[in-house]
Amino acid sequence: MRGLFGLWKAMLSSVIAAGVGMSMWGSEGRVEAAELPVSKPAHVLQASYVKSELVIQFESALPPVEREALYEKYGLTEQSSLMNGLFVNVEVKEKQPLQQMMLSLQKEPTVQRAERNYHVTPQLQPSDPSYSRQWFHRMIQSPKAWDQTRGRPQVTVAVIDGGLDLTHTEFAGRIVKPYNVVANGAIVDRDRHGTHVAGIIGAAMNGAGVTGVAPGVRLMPIDVFQGEYAESYDIAEAMMYAADQGADVINLSLGTYVYSSVMEYAAAYALEKGTLVVAAAGNEGTSLPMYPAAFSKVIGVSAVDEKDHITGFSNVGRHINLSAPGENVYSTMPVHSYGYDSGTSMAAPVVSGTAALVLSKNPFLTPQQVMRILYQSSVDLGHPSMDDSYGHGRVDAHQALALTPKPMGAISLNTKEFRMTGKTNIRAALSVRGSMRGLVYVEDASGRRVRTLINGELPKQGGFVAYWNGKQDNGDFAPAGKYSVVFRLADNRQSLSQRAEVQVIPDLPPVITADAADMTMTKEKPSAKVTFAIDRSLFITAAVYNEQGKLVKPLLTRKALPARRHHLSWDGTNGNLKKMPPGDYQIILTGTDLQNNSTKETVWVRIE
Template sequence: MRVLPPIIAALALVGLVVIPYRHHQNAEQEMREPHPRVTSVEASIPRINYIEQVKDIRRDLEKKSHIQTLHHNPRDRSHYVEHEVVVRFSPRPEQKKIDELVASLDAKIKRDFEQFLIIKSKSLTTKQLMKKLAEHPDSVFAEPNYLLLPNRKPNDTYYTEYQWNLPLIGMEQSWDVSEGSSDVIVAVVDTGVDLKHPEFAGKLVEGYNVLTDNNKPEDDNGHGTHVSGVIAAKTNNADGIAGMSWNSKLMPIKAIGADGSGSAVDIAQGIYWATDHGADVINLSVGNYTSSAALKEACRYAFEKNVILVAASGNDATNQPSYPAAYDEVLAVAAVDHRKERADFSNFGDYVDVAAPGVDIPSTYIYSDYASLSGTSMACPHVAALASLVRSVHPDMKNRDVMELIRQSATDLGAPGHDQLYGYGMINVNQTLRQAKPAKPARAETKQTTVGGLLNKFFMRLRFGFE
C-alpha cells in the first residue's frame, strides 16, 4: 500500500472535531470513544478527518467575492455563485430568441444542459437576473446556481480487522442470500472514482464527467472513490476491503471538483445522465440546505424512471432539512457508530428514513490506496448497496416498494417506531433480503410420459371411464 504524505498521516492520528447534538448530552458517541482497531496508531488504514475538511471548504468558499452565503439560522448556511442563474424554459425558445435574451441581460450562456441553462451576467446580480427571467412567459424556474458539498466473512485483507460496519448490519448472513448481480448498476454521483484502483477492476461500466463533458470521471479528491468502495469494491479476492455487493456494477459520475464542492445543476445533470444510461440505484453523498428546482426535477425524473435514489442527511448535527435527502423521492440516511448510537455529527429530522454505519468506515481511496472516513456520506452507500442487493434478488420490484421494504425491515433504534434521529432504524441487510426474495413457485406435477405411465393412465380410464 502506498505511503501517504506526512500531512495525511498526521490527519490519521487526529480526532474528528464535530458539533455535538445539544439535546442528547448523555450519549457517548463514536467521536469521543473511537473504534479501537480502526483508530489505533498501528492501523494499516489511515483515518482522515473529512468532516473538518468540508468545513475548511466552506470557509474557503466564503472568502471568495463571487460566492454568496444564505443563512438559514445562526449555524446552518448554503452558498451560491453571484451573477449566475439557473433557468429552465418550457417550451424552450428558439436559439435566436435565447441569444437575444442573454444579450439583453449583459450575459453569456455558461453551460447549456438542454433541460436548463446557466446564465452568467457581467453586471446584473443573481437576484436581478432571477427577477427578469421570472417575467419571461416560458420560464419554468430561475434560481441561484447553488453549491453542494459532500456529506462524507470474506477473505479480503482488511475485512476481519477493520470492517466492523458490515457484520453490524448483517452482511455475512446476507451473502448467503445474494452476492449481488452484474445486471444491477449503481451510479455514484460524486467526485468520480480512482479508475485504476485494483478494487474496481472489472467492476465499472461507462461513466461520465459532467465538469468536462467527457467519459473520464477520474477522482482527484477521494470522496467518490471511498463511497464507491463501500458499495462494490472487489470482494473475496484475498486483498484490500470487501464491498457489500460482490457482483453489482458501478457507474462513476464526476459532478464535484477536486476542491470538494459542486453545483446543484452539475449534480442534477449527473442524475439525468445516470438515469438515461441504465442506472438502477443512484448514490448521492452530497447536500445543501436550500432546495433547488433543477435538482428536484432531476430526482423526480429518475424516480419516475424506477430508479432508487439514496442521499446523505448531512454532517452538521442540525434538524435543518438537507437536499436532495429531504425530497420525497429520495431515501435519507443518517449515521450511527459501532455501538448503534447516533453519530455526533449526523443531521436529524422527520425526513430521515434510516440509519447506517458512518463513523470510521474503511474503504478505497485515490492513488490505489485505502482510508477510514466518517460522515453521513459514508452511511449513504451502505443503503445504496442494500438497494442494489434487493434489485438483485427481486429485479421487478418497483423503486417505491424497495424503499419501503428497506424502511420496514430496519432494526428499530431510539424511540419506538419512526423518530428524528434514526428514522425507522439501522438497516438490517439480512432481514431485508430475506423479505425481498420472491417465494419459490409451487412445484408443478410432472406428467408421466413413460410407457408404464401411459399404461397406468389407460387402465385408470378403463376403470373410471373416458372423459
C-alpha cells in the same frame, strides 16, 4: 458550453458545525449568501454559489429562438440546457446583481423559477481508526445476506461524487460507463472521497483488502466535483445521465442546504426511469433539510456509530428515511490503499449497497418497492416507529433480503409427458413478483425456438399462463422429442429466464393432403392424376367409388409409402377396364400407421 447534456455548474456548500471543522473556500467566483433561517442550531449555516450564473426553469420546454429573445432582453448567455430547454444554465453580465435578475426573470410568463447555481460539498468526516475494520458488516448482517446474494453484475450503482481510483484492484472488471460531467469525458479523478464511498458499496470479495456491501455489482463513477465543490446543475446532469445509462441505484454522498429545482427534477426523472436515489443527510448536527436527501423521492440517510446511536455530527429531521453505519468506516482509498473515514457520506453507500443486494435478488422490483423493503426490514431505533434521528430505522441487509420476494416461482406444468393429439394442450404457469414483461416460448433440444406462446405481455393475476398444442410457428406439429418451455422475464434493464423440460409424444391421426379436391376428365384429358402428401409412413389404400359409394375400381391396397408427396392416376375405367359413363366419382385414399391410427382424403372426379 459543456458536454453531453451541456450543463452548468454550481451547488451549495455549508459551514460545518462547530467542533467538527470548517469548510473553507476563497471568495473568487463565489458569493456568500445571507444567513439561512434556522431553528437556532449552535452555529450559522451559509450558502455558496457561482457568482455569475443562474439556473432558469421554464414553465415548459422553450425552443431556442424564444430563449434567445429572453437572453437578449436581459443580457444573458446560455451555457447549456437540459430536457430540450426546460432547464438552462445562463451566464449573467458581471455588473448585474443576481438577486435583481432572478426577480425580473420570475416575472416573465415563460419562467417558472430562477435560482442561483449553488455549490454542494461531500458529506465526509475524516477520522483516525478507532474501531475494528469494517465493523458495519456485522451490524447490518452482511454475511447472512451474502448467503443469498453477493450482488449480480447486471445490477449497477452510480456513484455521483468526485471520481474514484479506477485502477484499484477492488474495482477490477466492474467499472462501467464512467463519466466526468465537468470535463465532459470518461476520465475521472482519483478522488479520496469517491473511492472510499465506492468501496463501501462494492469493493470486491477477493480475499484481500476490504469487501463492499454488494461486492458483485457494477459501479458507474460520475465525477461532478471541481476541487471542494460541485454544482447543482452538474449533479442534476449526473443523475439524469445515470438513469439514462441504466443505473439501478444512484448514491449521492453530498448535499446542500439550499433547495434546487433542477436537482429535484432530476431526482424525480431518475425515479421515473426506475432508478433508486440515495443521499447523505449531512454532517452539521442540525435538523435543517439537506438536498438532495430531503427530496421526497430520495432516501435520506443519517449516520449511526458502532453502538447503534446517532452520531454527534449526523443531521437529523423529518427528511431522514433510514440510518446506517457512518463512523470510522474502513474502505478503499487511492492509490491501491485503504483507510477510515466518517460521515453520512459513509452511511449512504451502506444503504445503496443494500438496495443493490435487494435488486440482485429481484431485479424487477420498482424503486418504490425497494424503498418499502428497506424501511420495513430496518431495525427500529430511538422512538417507536419513525423518528427524526433514525427515520424508519437502521438498515439491515439480511432482513432486507429476507423480505425480498423472489422474482419468480417454479414453472408449473400439467404434464411432463405431453401426448400430442391435436386436441390437447400442455399448460405452463409461472408466478412472478415485480414489474416486468414476459416472453414465453418453446424450444427444441438444439435450442431452436419452435413456437412463441406469449410475446411481451404484462403478468395477469400475479403471473403468466401459456398453452401449447404441439404446433410449431410454421403450423406443423412438432416431431417427437425433448422440448423446453422457456419463460423470459425482462424490464428495460434486466432479464431473467427459467425453463422446464417436457417430452413430446405424438399421438396424432395421420394426415393425407391432396393437391386438388376435385378435377375433371374430358376427351382431351382422359385420365385423373392425383398428387397427395402424407405426414408419416403409412399403408395407403386407394379406390374409385361412384356417387352412391359403390366400388368402381381399386387403385392401391395397403401399399407402404414413406412420408412425402406421391402420385396415382385413374384412367376412367372400372375393374374390368371398361370406360365409365359420364358422372361424378370419388377417389378415396385411406392411410393407416403402425399404431393403427387411420385417416382418409377424398378427391372428386367428374367425367364429361
